[in-house]
Amino acid sequence: MDKKYLIPILLSYVAILAALYFAFIYAPTERTMGDVQRIFYFHVPSAWVSFLAFFVVCIASIAFLRTGKESWDILAASSAEIGVLFITIVLITGPMWAKPVWNTFWTWDARLTTSFILWLIYIAYLMLRSYVHDKERGARFAAVFGIIGFLDVPIVYMSIRWWRTLHPAPVMGGKEGSGLAPEMLMTLMICLGAFTILFATLLFLRYKTGMVATEFERLKIKIHS
Amino acid sequence: MTGLKQILTIVQKDLILEMRSKEIIVSMLVFSLIVVAVFNFIFDPGSEQIRTTAPGILWIAIIFASNLGLSRSFAREHENAHMQGILLCPVDRSLLYIAKVIGNIIFITIVEIISLPVMVVLFDLDLHGVLPLLLLVLFLGTLGFAGVGTLFSTISANTKSREVMLPILLFPVTIPIILAASKSTSYLLAGRDISQIWSWMRILIIFDVIFLVVCFLLYEYVLEE
Numbered sequence: 001m002d003k004k005y006l007i008p009i010l011l012s013y014v015a016i017l018a019a020l021y022f023a024f025i026y027a028p029t030e031r032t033m034g035d036v037q038r039i040f041y042f043h044v045p046s047a048w049v050s051f052l053a054f055f056v057v058c059i060a061s062i063a064f065l066r067t068g069k070e071s072w073d074i075l076a077a078s079s080a081e082i083g084v085l086f087i088t089i090v091l092i093t094g095p096m097w098a099k100p101v102w103n104t105f106w107t108w109d110a111r112l113t114t115s116f117i118l119w120l121i122y123i124a125y126l127m128l129r130s131y132v133h134d135k136e137r138g139a140r141f142a143a144v145f146g147i148i149g150f151l152d153v154p155i156v157y158m159s160i161r162w163w164r165t166l167h168p169a170p171v172m173g174g175k176e177g178s179g180l181a182p183e184m185l186m187t188l189m190i191c192l193g194a195f196t197i198l199f200a201t202l203l204f205l206r207y208k209t210g211m212v213a214t215e216f217e218r219l220k221i222k223i224h225s
Numbered sequence: 226m227t228g229l230k231q232i233l234t235i236v237q238k239d240l241i242l243e244m245r246s247k248e249i250i251v252s253m254l255v256f257s258l259i260v261v262a263v264f265n266f267i268f269d270p271g272s273e274q275i276r277t278t279a280p281g282i283l284w285i286a287i288i289f290a291s292n293l294g295l296s297r298s299f300a301r302e303h304e305n306a307h308m309q310g311i312l313l314c315p316v317d318r319s320l321l322y323i324a325k326v327i328g329n330i331i332f333i334t335i336v337e338i339i340s341l342p343v344m345v346v347l348f349d350l351d352l353h354g355v356l357p358l359l360l361l362v363l364f365l366g367t368l369g370f371a372g373v374g375t376l377f378s379t380i381s382a383n384t385k386s387r388e389v390m391l392p393i394l395l396f397p398v399t400i401p402i403i404l405a406a407s408k409s410t411s412y413l414l415a416g417r418d419i420s421q422i423w424s425w426m427r428i429l430i431i432f433d434v435i436f437l438v439v440c441f442l443l444y445e446y447v448l449e450e
């Protein structure tokens with residue numbers, strides 16, 4: 001395998017192994033929640049990576065509309081796919097953790113609701129990409145939607161928070177941040193780092209694949225003409 | 226021609242077209258009344274529950290009907306290649322967006338003006354003293370929804386299954402507008418304090434401004450080159 005692919009793959013392999021060690025062995029068991037709290041070390045980094053991925057979609061979309069370069073479009077598409085993957089992990093690990101701790105799978109809290117809407121928006125983004133005949137126009141549509149979708153994130157969050165503060169919900173207790181033990185904080189940081197490396201690797205590989213696919217299409221047209 | 230005159234000409238063209246076929250407004254109206262009727266069966270007739278959910282039902286009827294109207298109006302332009310005709314005219318593209326938004330607001334408002342009295346009768350609502358504010362809330366909600374809807378229906382008109390694509394793009398992104406509009410309406414109808422109503426209306430206005438500015442700036446990218 002080419003060295004330029006091997007290094008990031010090995011790096012994320014080591015980082016994820018370290019994250020597993022810290023999350024399952026190094027980090028102490030939480031006193032009230034027990035072992036289920038360890039989901040935290042995968043749940044939060046996945047959320048972080050999905051936000052990062054959608055931020056990349058937004059930036060790449062703006063760059064695409066300004067320059068018209070196809071590579072920006074491929075970067076946006078790659079990042080959106082990875083973002084949807086990680087936000088799906090967030091939405092699966094969330095209820096798994098919430099059920100034993102909050103005694104409910106779901107609550108319409110600002111963070112949960114925003115993640116769910118975000119998931120819907122970027123599923124729509126991926127659908128839009130595959131539903132347009134004309135590739136060049138499709139890329140512009142996707143870019144416009146990618147920008148609005150990301151700008152929508154703080155707006156959705158704000159509106160849901162307003163909605164919940166006006167209708168006080170039962171107090172769920174400090175979910176995180178409230179006096180996290182130093183070992184736990186350390187583990188969280190390592191997992192955040194590992195997931196970011198994993199994201200960068202996946203994005204790089206997906207982007208390269210996208211570039212090759214585009215090049216392949218171009219060559220195919222060239223042969224036929 | 227000045228900008229204002231150009232906008233009015235395009236709006237007039239849409240209205241004349243609709244007056245001849247009556248296709249969009251009639252289908253929107255029938256649809257919104259059906260939604261109101263169907264929701265009536267979900268709850269016990271005459272129960273207190275239905276009066277508290279009436280504002281929500283009103284907005285569901287409006288956004289479903291608007292969705293139908295928006296996708297019809299742009300599909301029509303697409304089928305008869307109206308859009309190419311308009312793009313050939315020496316009209317600034319951002320003015321085209323404003324004209325389209327105004328046209329869509331007019332269609333939706335007509336539907337609202339007819340459905341609202343029907344709802345008042347069916348759900349026994351008391352509009353005494355709140356009608357001017359209610360109309361303002363309806364207008365603000367319609368403005369935001371039509372603003373985003375105009376951009377997205379231009380996109381979805383160029384996709385494979387346009388009737389499906391529009392709500393998938395439009396609903397998740399406009400959740401903040403729908404939330405703020407339906408909250409303002411329900412506080413208004415419940416006779417809440419003016420400061421509480423105003424707090425939601427203020428949010429609605431802020432969202433309208435943000436969405437309209439962003440959609441206005443991005444509209445030229447979704448039009449054909």
